[in-house]
Amino acid sequence: MSFELDIGATFTTQGTDPFDLDAEFEVETGETLVVLGPSGSGKTLLLETIAGYHDHSGRVFFDGRDVTDDPPEERDFGFVFQDYALFPHLTVRENVAFGARYHPDALDAESVLADLGVAHLADRWPRTLSGGEAQRVALARSLAIRPEALLLDEPLSALDVPTREVLRDDLQDLIADVTSIYVTHNRTTARALADRIAVMRDGRIVQLGTVEEVFRRPATPFVAWFTGSNCLPATALSDEVVPQPSATHVAIRPEFVELDGAATNASLSATVGRVTPRDGDNRVTLSLGDEVLTAFSSRSLSPGETVAVSLPSDHRWAIEDGRPE
Amino acid sequence: MSFELDIGATFTTQGTDPFDLDAEFEVETGETLVVLGPSGSGKTLLLETIAGYHDHSGRVFFDGRDVTDDPPEERDFGFVFQDYALFPHLTVRENVAFGARYHPDALDAESVLADLGVAHLADRWPRTLSGGEAQRVALARSLAIRPEALLLDEPLSALDVPTREVLRDDLQDLIADVTSIYVTHNRTTARALADRIAVMRDGRIVQLGTVEEVFRRPATPFVAWFTGSNCLPATALSDEVVPQPSATHVAIRPEFVELDGAATNASLSATVGRVTPRDGDNRVTLSLGDEVLTAFSSRSLSPGETVAVSLPSDHRWAIEDGRPE
């Protein structure tokens, strides 16, 4: 059963401007919807508002029903916190069994732990767990109550890079069939886990679509920037490079920028800025007048060198004026 | 003037095992030495011990001179903290000018701020700065006293990914000519900023070398794992794939693993596990018996598919037994 969320909420804290949260979306059964946005965009607040943790003015609707005044224990969501928030005075088993008292249909703690491959941790105390172990236990605790959906708040962000990569792979399998909303500022995590991505900015969803759509066809220059695409103002480009006259910006992912490529497409002349190695090739920044363009290239380039750049037409994407910026 | 550090220190906290720090290395003038290691490896402690913040048993030598008992104010290092640690009761200008009273040759606050492009922030309060702005001010504060070297403790880790990328590029320019020791757990940051990398584990440096050496010729399986290389035990491979009989492990970076490549090198058969998109191609995990291998490939692959894998001989690296693990 898929569900719809419609959130319009205003948060007022003394001494700061009120923060408006405004989002409407549907989550399909079994889908992982990733909310991607910078810090301060309100993505954690969105998740916590869905869970019902905060007082706010405005209303929250779940499948058209007003749930604004429902307390968290009556909303059927599991929540996995950034720092896991395991109960420190309870063992791992007691943590996972915590919700069973309130959910007659809850799964057995032992069996959930076994499913997640951490049955051996059952008698341990939370403070003795590694980050990866704590993450699995937190996931087990939430899955045990068989929630409508899982809400995950950057559960990978506290981990070292290699550990994060391993756990991201695991998480992909573990939540593959669970309806989930996953919040992150990391586009690599978003791309790995998402069925669909909602890009958030200043409390609003600026684009919602498949991974392909968001990464290849950004709706605004902000989405392009935040997903790692290049985004050049149309005025900085010659007319033949701009896909359509109404475009204000042209977006292209760095992997499609061709350096010294065949002149089948409009060629531009650029100066090499910084060359930084990455896995497999180099990340190259290019100065194009006042604009900066990023490309990936395995060619050997030196800073200051002039190169011909082409933006293949089937990878250019026109951003039009009038869309929300 | 380059300098040598020789650190042998034991830290004792009640209720925990004593932690030993043991490192000896030289830093060249103008060089950026990156200390790369997981959390808990002691890399921040190393930096803080160089700066003289902690009591410990053992000795610290600087160019052969015992500086163990020198207080921090007599050690000539600038320190840039993870969360910047700007003085909250002083303006940006006052922060940058803080050290001038104790350093007659200090640079003028205004001019350092101008050099870093943040002269317009001089009258602001630290709490009003964005992460990127605070980072520059913290850098300015440390550069103003013209230290022997800069010590940087993951100053990028608190930032969003796109902001981090921009600031990493900037930082590359800003500290290019400054002798610095930079601590991080992020191999991408390490690769972008380092002249040389010291990989740290459990308080010891397990490998120290150029970026190329550490990433392509890891000294131990741990270094291979932490720098993102594949590392397979020699016993899991046929003899012709193992570069030399004494090797216990074979390391190869994922970008050099060829899928269905020409059979010029020994071919192995593997099952495709997970296919995750990344910029430009896919990250593919492959099961090779009990071992897992990561490759980058732009081919369209499905999980479960069997593929031929080759590990080109000029990219394989033999890890030998007897090296510290």
Place this chain on the structure above:
Amino acid sequence: NDGWFGVAAATFGVVLLLALGMPLVMFITRQNPSLIVEAARSSEVHTMLYLTIYGPLLATVASLVFGVPLAYLLARGFSGQAIVESLVDLPLVVPHSVAGILILFGFGRRGLFPGVSVLTTITGMVLALTFVSAPFAVNTTREAFETIDSRLEYAARSHGATPFETFRRIQIPLAYRGILTGGVLAWARGVSEFGAVAVVAYSVNFFYPFTGEETVAQHAPVYIFNTFTSAGLADASAVAFILLVMSAGIFLIVR
């Protein structure tokens, strides 16, 4: 390892520590053991000690029963909180003998409950002690609640626990030490109190279970003051010594 500044700071600190510690050392070394033994055998002293433990204990129970829920609400925050905070801190700034006078106005013959007699009764003593010790119970408990990560509360709620269940299974166990400390501080404050009790119940009528009848005694600080003015420093200090040993003993047991 702070150089001359550390030495200077330590010197200043030691002066204060000597001012606090030396009187205790002098007090202990100058005792007359026979006077202490005599006092320890006196049934008057026994009754007094019973009252001194029992009265503050009742006040502590009252402070915790009504103070822990208030501390919980204060830790969560509510509108008008500043007024409630001022009210809770009020007894800290009211001079001790004035506190006694306030209790007489609030609960005396012309007070809220004219039928209840407070002057020279255990009721009056407990009301006075609750008034002066409640801030310790509330503030310490509140700090304990505030140090609990609010995400633990969120987690409990999302796993189905009602606010009461969350309070019972998460907040109380995690704030347990703080509540205990608050109780001990409130009790110690009650045992110490002189002014408010001296005004409301210089002598206290209460039921003494060891003899099974109503009796009259004084709260220890009052008794010691009374002994000091009527019999002199030596006799007062013998009783003070017994009280100090008893307080120290109970403190060690609780910790």
Place this chain on the structure above:
Amino acid sequence: NDGWFGVAAATFGVVLLLALGMPLVMFITRQNPSLIVEAARSSEVHTMLYLTIYGPLLATVASLVFGVPLAYLLARGFSGQAIVESLVDLPLVVPHSVAGILILFGFGRRGLFPGVSVLTTITGMVLALTFVSAPFAVNTTREAFETIDSRLEYAARSHGATPFETFRRIQIPLAYRGILTGGVLAWARGVSEFGAVAVVAYSVNFFYPFTGEETVAQHAPVYIFNTFTSAGLADASAVAFILLVMSAGIFLIVR
């Protein structure tokens, strides 16, 4: 928004707030204005109020001068810290009249400084008040030092500041509000104190600058108790009212 549990908690909390607040309300509404005016005009009351402000102020200065360095050292930590902490908290658990007796033993005729007279002197009063109020100054200041991120201290040191310069330019400015609060709490504790002062200096001889000569007065809590026992509740409450208004006024000015 906690449902029945929130209502229950609020109910319990309100009972405590009423117990703390109603006596004050009853006290204020039941005053006899003519008695207050009479008391406010009395030069005896003026001398008493001067002593009540001045004595605790001296004790607060002493507590801060010697207590802030100690608080700084406690915040940094040192070996043997637990013993020092117990000594600092000692006055909190010593009954008030016993504190007075300790001061007599420590600084009286047979004490550390036999040449110094404490009984019925301002010296004795200030020593007694310092003893009971120092823990407030030390503990509050210590908490303020402890909330400062130690990396700010590291940063100052690495930029060339010695421990003293770091203390002066970083720790003091950042802990300023905490030190002020500690001072106000210590002062309020001193104004409140009855037991220790009643034992050491029931009547105090001191130099009164407005008449330019030595005079005798009582610390306000003692004066109020004395008035209560000799002249009754009505007269005592008039003086208590003036003292409360004065305390509240000074509190508001300081905040």
